[in-house]
Amino acid sequence: MADAVTKVYRSLPSDSLVYLKTLSKSVCLLLVLCVLLGSSSADNVYEMEEFLKREYSLTKPYQGLGSSSSSHWDLMGNAMVTPDHVRLTPDLQSRQGAVWSRIPCYLRDWELQVQFKVHGEGKKNFHGDGVAFWLTKERMQNGPVFGNMNLFTGLGVFVDTYTNEDKNREKRQTGTQRVYPYVSAMLGNGTLSYDHERDGRPTEIGGCTAMVRNVNHDTFLLIRYIRSRLTIMTDVDGHREWRDCADISGVRLPLGFYFGATSITGDLSDNHDLISMKLYELTVDKTKEELEQEEEEEVTVPRVDNMQQFIVVELEEGMSGVQYAVTALFSLMGLGVLAAIGLMAYGRWKEKSRKRFY
Structure with missing residues (x-):
C-alpha cells in the first residue's frame, strides 16, 4: 500500500507536489488550531x-x-420541595409560592442561569399564569405580580404563559401581536405599577416569545448583567444553545438586592417547577476610568439610561378616520371664528385710537 502511494506521489507534476505540500501544511495548522480551541473551551468551562x-x-x-439558620434560601406560600424540583405552584387554582435568597448580592457583574419547567393539564388558552425571577430590594412579599408585590424595586423577568390583553386592541394600538408564552423584563423603581390588563407592556424594557410550556426537553433562561448591560437569552428548543431574547444597555442596578423566584395561579393553573438557579460571578477587564466611575457612582434606585427609547406612542382608542376628519373640520371652523372675532376687535380698537388722537 505504501509503495503504491509513493509511486502515485512521484508521478505527479511538480506544481501538483507544491499544491499537496501546501495543503498538508494547511491541514496540520487546522488540526493544531482545533486542539488549541478545544483546550481553550475546556479552560473556559473550568473557569466558569x-x-x-x-x-x-x-x-x-x-x-x-428551609427554615434552619444555616439555610441560604427561604420557602414561601404553597411552594414545596421534592427530590427533583421546587414546585412553586401546583396545577391548582388560586395558589402562589416563592423561594427567596437570604443573602443580599453585592456582585457588580454576574450571570444567572435558571432551569425550570411549566406544564399542566390545561389545553390551549386554559392555563396560567406564569413564573418570574427577581433581583429586588424587597423579599418575601406576597402580591399580584406573578406572586410578588406590585411597586417593587429592582429587576423582574417574567415568563408569562397567558395573555390578558385583548388581541384586537393590542394590534390596533401597537401594530404587533405577541405570541405566548412570552418572556419580558421590567425595571421597577418603587413607583411603577405592573399593568395586568396589558401584560406589562407599558413598563417592558425588552422581551421575546419562548415556547416553554408542556415540552419534553429541558428549558433554560439566562440573565446576564455586565458593564451596565442587561442581556436575556433562552434555551427552550432542546438544541442546547442560547438564543437572544433582549439586550438593554444603560441599566443601573443597585447592590445589596435579593434573588428570588415566584409563581401564581388564578382561575387557570399550571405546575411551575424550579429545577435550579445558578449564579456566576463574571470577571471583566475594565479600564481605570470605568473602575473609578463605579466607585464614585452610587446607584440607589434602579433605572435605565435614555428611557425615551422604550416609550411606545399609541393612538387614542375608538378614534376612527371619519372621527378624525370631523374633529379636524370643526377645529378649523373654530379657528376661523376666533380669527374673525380678533380682526373685528382689532378694527374697533384702531378706530377708537384714531378718534382719541385726532
Whole structure:
C-alpha cells in the first residue's frame, strides 16, 4: 500500500507536489488550531465553574433551602420541595409560592442561569399564569405580580404563559401581536405599577416569545448583567444553545438586592417547577476610568439610561378616520371664528385710537 502511494506521489507534476505540500501544511495548522480551541473551551468551562457562587445558587438536593439558620434560601406560600424540583405552584387554582435568597448580592457583574419547567393539564388558552425571577430590594412579599408585590424595586423577568390583553386592541394600538408564552423584563423603581390588563407592556424594557410550556426537553433562561448591560437569552428548543431574547444597555442596578423566584395561579393553573438557579460571578477587564466611575457612582434606585427609547406612542382608542376628519373640520371652523372675532376687535380698537388722537 505504501509503495503504491509513493509511486502515485512521484508521478505527479511538480506544481501538483507544491499544491499537496501546501495543503498538508494547511491541514496540520487546522488540526493544531482545533486542539488549541478545544483546550481553550475546556479552560473556559473550568473557569466558569470556579466562579459559581454557591451561596446565591439553588441546586439539587436543595440542602440550602428551609427554615434552619444555616439555610441560604427561604420557602414561601404553597411552594414545596421534592427530590427533583421546587414546585412553586401546583396545577391548582388560586395558589402562589416563592423561594427567596437570604443573602443580599453585592456582585457588580454576574450571570444567572435558571432551569425550570411549566406544564399542566390545561389545553390551549386554559392555563396560567406564569413564573418570574427577581433581583429586588424587597423579599418575601406576597402580591399580584406573578406572586410578588406590585411597586417593587429592582429587576423582574417574567415568563408569562397567558395573555390578558385583548388581541384586537393590542394590534390596533401597537401594530404587533405577541405570541405566548412570552418572556419580558421590567425595571421597577418603587413607583411603577405592573399593568395586568396589558401584560406589562407599558413598563417592558425588552422581551421575546419562548415556547416553554408542556415540552419534553429541558428549558433554560439566562440573565446576564455586565458593564451596565442587561442581556436575556433562552434555551427552550432542546438544541442546547442560547438564543437572544433582549439586550438593554444603560441599566443601573443597585447592590445589596435579593434573588428570588415566584409563581401564581388564578382561575387557570399550571405546575411551575424550579429545577435550579445558578449564579456566576463574571470577571471583566475594565479600564481605570470605568473602575473609578463605579466607585464614585452610587446607584440607589434602579433605572435605565435614555428611557425615551422604550416609550411606545399609541393612538387614542375608538378614534376612527371619519372621527378624525370631523374633529379636524370643526377645529378649523373654530379657528376661523376666533380669527374673525380678533380682526373685528382689532378694527374697533384702531378706530377708537384714531378718534382719541385726532
